[in-house]
Amino acid sequence: MDPLEKIFGKTAQMTVLKNLIEHQNESTYLSGIAEETGLSHSSVSRVITPLIESGIVIEKPLGKQIRTFQLNMESDATKLIIDFYNRINQMLE
Template sequence: MNNKEMSYLEKIFGRSAQTLVLENLINKKGEFTYLSGIARETGLSHSSVARVIEPLVESDLVIEKRMGKQIRTFTINEENPVAKLIIEFYNNLSALQDEK
C-alpha cells in the first residue's frame, strides 16, 4: 500500500499519529525498530512518534527496549491479549481490503 492509499484502519479510526504508529509496528511485528525509523516510515515528526508511543508502552501494547542511555527501540507486544486482538482485527481488515 502506498502512502496516499488509506488503510481500512485509517478509514475506520481516522488518520491519527497513534493509528499510524500502531499500524507501522504491526507491519513490523517480531522486530524492534527505532523512533526515527517509525517517524521516517509514517511521515510523522520524531516528537509526534515519541508522544504517541508513550501510552502504547504504558498500556503494554508496545515493548520498549533501551540500547544504551539514549537509543530506544520498540516492537508490538504480541503476547499482550489486547495487542493480539488488534493484530487479528488489522489482519482481517487488510484481507478484506486485499479482496477489493
C-alpha cells in the same frame, strides 16, 4: 485509503501502530518509525507512550540514550489488535 483509516480516521497514533504491526517481529527506533511514517520524531515519541503504558508496545533501552520499540507479542490486547487489523484488511480490500 487504508481500511483502518476509513473506519478510525488518520491519526498519528494509528499510523505508528500500523507501522509496528507491519514490522511486528522487528525492533525499531523512534527515528526509524518517524522516517517510515513521515511523522516527526516528537509526534512518534508522544503517541508511542500510551501504547507502552497499555502493554501493547515494549520499550527496551539500548545504551544510555537509545530506546528500541517492538510490539508485545505476549499481550492478549496486541494479539487482538493484530487479528482485527488482518481481518479488516481482508474484508475491506
